[in-house]
Amino acid sequence: MKTIPIAVLTSALAFVACTKSNRTLIQNAGSDTMLEVAQALAETYGKEVSGVSIAVKGGGSQVGISGIIDGTIDLANSSRKLKPEEVEAARKKNHEPVEHHVGYDGIAIYVHKENPITSLTIEQLKQIYMDNGKLTKWSQLGVTVTAGMSDEIILISRQSNSGTYEYFRESVLGDKKTNFRLGTRDMNGSKDVVDLVTKTRSAIGYSGLAYANAEVKLIPVAKKDGEKAILPTIDSVLDKSYPIARPLFMYTVGQPKPAVQQYLDWIKSDAGQRVLVANHYPPLRKL
Amino acid sequence: MTENSPFTTTAHERRSLSQENRFRLLFLFMAVVLVLPVLGILSVLVLRGSPGISLDFLLEDPRNGMKEGGIYPALIGTLWLTSCALAVALPLGVSAAIYLTEYARDNWFTRLINLAIINLAGVPSIVHALFGVGAFVHFLQFGHSILAASCTLAVMTLPVVIIATRESLQAVPRAFRDACWSLGATRWQTIWRVVLPNSGSGILTGIILVVSRTVGETAPIMFTGAAFYMQYTPESIFDQTMALSLHLYNVSTQVNDVPKHLPFSVALTLIGVVLTMNAAAIFLRMKLRGRKKW
Numbered sequence: 001m002k003t004i005p006i007a008v009l010t011s012a013l014a015f016v017a018c019t020k021s022n023r024t025l026i027q028n029a030g031s032d033t034m035l036e037v038a039q040a041l042a043e044t045y046g047k048e049v050s051g052v053s054i055a056v057k058g059g060g061s062q063v064g065i066s067g068i069i070d071g072t073i074d075l076a077n078s079s080r081k082l083k084p085e086e087v088e089a090a091r092k093k094n095h096e097p098v099e100h101h102v103g104y105d106g107i108a109i110y111v112h113k114e115n116p117i118t119s120l121t122i123e124q125l126k127q128i129y130m131d132n133g134k135l136t137k138w139s140q141l142g143v144t145v146t147a148g149m150s151d152e153i154i155l156i157s158r159q160s161n162s163g164t165y166e167y168f169r170e171s172v173l174g175d176k177k178t179n180f181r182l183g184t185r186d187m188n189g190s191k192d193v194v195d196l197v198t199k200t201r202s203a204i205g206y207s208g209l210a211y212a213n214a215e216v217k218l219i220p221v222a223k224k225d226g227e228k229a230i231l232p233t234i235d236s237v238l239d240k241s242y243p244i245a246r247p248l249f250m251y252t253v254g255q256p257k258p259a260v261q262q263y264l265d266w267i268k269s270d271a272g273q274r275v276l277v278a279n280h281y282p283p284l285r286k287l
Numbered sequence: 288m289t290e291n292s293p294f295t296t297t298a299h300e301r302r303s304l305s306q307e308n309r310f311r312l313l314f315l316f317m318a319v320v321l322v323l324p325v326l327g328i329l330s331v332l333v334l335r336g337s338p339g340i341s342l343d344f345l346l347e348d349p350r351n352g353m354k355e356g357g358i359y360p361a362l363i364g365t366l367w368l369t370s371c372a373l374a375v376a377l378p379l380g381v382s383a384a385i386y387l388t389e390y391a392r393d394n395w396f397t398r399l400i401n402l403a404i405i406n407l408a409g410v411p412s413i414v415h416a417l418f419g420v421g422a423f424v425h426f427l428q429f430g431h432s433i434l435a436a437s438c439t440l441a442v443m444t445l446p447v448v449i450i451a452t453r454e455s456l457q458a459v460p461r462a463f464r465d466a467c468w469s470l471g472a473t474r475w476q477t478i479w480r481v482v483l484p485n486s487g488s489g490i491l492t493g494i495i496l497v498v499s500r501t502v503g504e505t506a507p508i509m510f511t512g513a514a515f516y517m518q519y520t521p522e523s524i525f526d527q528t529m530a531l532s533l534h535l536y537n538v539s540t541q542v543n544d545v546p547k548h549l550p551f552s553v554a555l556t557l558i559g560v561v562l563t564m565n566a567a568a569i570f571l572r573m574k575l576r577g578r579k580k581w
Contacts, residue, residue, distance in 0.1 A: 023519065023522070025526060025527070027431060027527070032541070035515060035541060036352055036541075036542065036543060039352060039353065039515060039516040040352050042516060042518065043349075043350070043351075043352070043516070043518065046518035053517065053518055053519045053526070054516075054517070054518065055431075055514040055516075055517050055526075055527040056514060056515045056516040056517070057431075057514050057515050058515050058537075058541060070425070072424065072425070072430060072431065073431070188540075189540060189541055191540060191541055191542070191543050192540060194543075210543070211543050213543065213544060279352070
């Protein structure tokens with residue numbers, strides 16, 4: 001009978017496929033801003049510790065937070081704090097979220113490298129991005145419009161489940177209720193924002209400091225008119241002189257299982273924090 | 288040459304001949320236009336992607352923020368996802384097709400099933416993805432895993448399997464079945480010994496289509512079981528995995544400062560996997576077709 005070897009093979013395969021692996025799997029998902037650093041952390045940790053397999057996923061802070069509320073992931077990356085209603089939703093399902101502060105991020109203001117603008121204030125940014133804000137043209141900011149550049153400011157923003165979007169709204173537009181100007185280009189990732197700025201001469205965008213490259217210009221930002229404008233760097237975020245910077249978090253459901261706790265401890269240790277710095281994220285403390 | 292020779296072409300014949308030519312050229316042009324994008328895609332991928340392809344690229348783990356190293360975990364992950372999806376879709380799809388062609392009577396119930404299959408084929412893959420999250424990840428508690436991702440892919444490709452199988456079953460001449468029944472064979476014996484062996488090549492065509500679609504699909508696995516980054520290849524169907532299609536999306540849109548050739552190399556590998564799997568199935572199909580006696 002030729003069906004017997006096939007049956008044996010199939011059941012053997014099924015057996016292999018269904019055995020639980022010996023490695024502990026850590027499911028890590030969430031913030032796009034933290035995606036690259038989460039990947040670098042997992043990669044470096046994997047070289048130092050064996051027996052742990054970390055699956056890293058992006059999607060936005062909201063994806064990680066939903067995962068914590070539903071209890072489907074072990075470790076959520078979030079570039080914003082949980083909202084009270086989210087904590088409530090998680091508690092309803094008996095998933096107490098626990099916050100772990102792992103680092104910082106500066107939100108840099110990006111323009112095309114040939115844009116001559118030298119500094120902006122928070123108030124100017126607000127008027128640029130806010131619904132019904134007064135600034136819509138580069139000439140209003142004292143920029144001479146050059147060839148290949150339109151006078152209209154092309155606004156690049158993020159999709160609304162992004163932690164960066166929420167943070168920018170709170171810290172620049174003033175509060176959670178102020179709306180962004182209609183007609184912003186909402187990109188689905190931190191890198192997409194910077195990519196579009198490299199291609200668009202009259203664009204302005206905000207994105208994580210770590211996503212800077214040689215094709216774009218970072219604009220120094222001043223807290224108020226008359227104050228010194230500060231360029232976003234790891235140091236200026238660390239000493240709190242750069243105004244648009246935020247903490248980065250990881251969330252777990254309840255007190256994490258030992259493998260996750262060890263991973264978190266390692267991230268907060270000097271070894272883990274050095275990975276943050278290598279990826280242009282400000283660490284928890286000066287190393 | 289006399290005007291009145293019966294063999295010279297008349298004006299009417301010449302006109303229809305030149306019209307014939309015009310249409311032939313028009314359709315030839317259309318056919319060439321169809322081939323152009325394929326050639327364009329392949330040549331761009333080969334030109335820009337092949338410098339990055341090497342044995343090391345295929346067999347190494349990604350390094351340094353996925354900017355260096357290879358794509359081994361993604362390659363293996365795609366093989367896992369595709370074979371698991373096939374393992375679910377094939378038995379289900381072939382059985383359903385057998386029921387529909389060999390057993391079902393033409394009544395409202397059968398028509399309802401057929402309608403469902405056609406509609407299922409038209410559902411966009413992103414909707415399948417969301418269905419997969421609800422049904423497999425949450426409701427059936429598979430979690431984010433290869434199992435959930437393959438089941439989603441299987442549901443998505445089921446119509447293709449069913450339709451391809453049904454066509455090939457229907458292509459087996461009615462006389463074969465009649466002859467078999469008149470020798471006293473039962474319905475099942477007829478299916479197992481006569482109909483299925485004679486429709487293998489058609490079913491394989493279905494598999495080719497399914498494999499190509501499964502390997503390339505991104506949305507259904509992104510939500511259900513594929514990860515941005517994993518250090519290891521999966522060990523069981525409850526693990527998560529990297530996948531080539533998602534890796535291509537990630538290195539092109541999510542990772543900063545990727546070497547220019549990397550996305551092209553990943554895309555070339557992806558197409559290579561599809562072509563290799565297709566070639567194997569086409570080869571098998573040719574062997575099976577050779578056995579056909581009618």
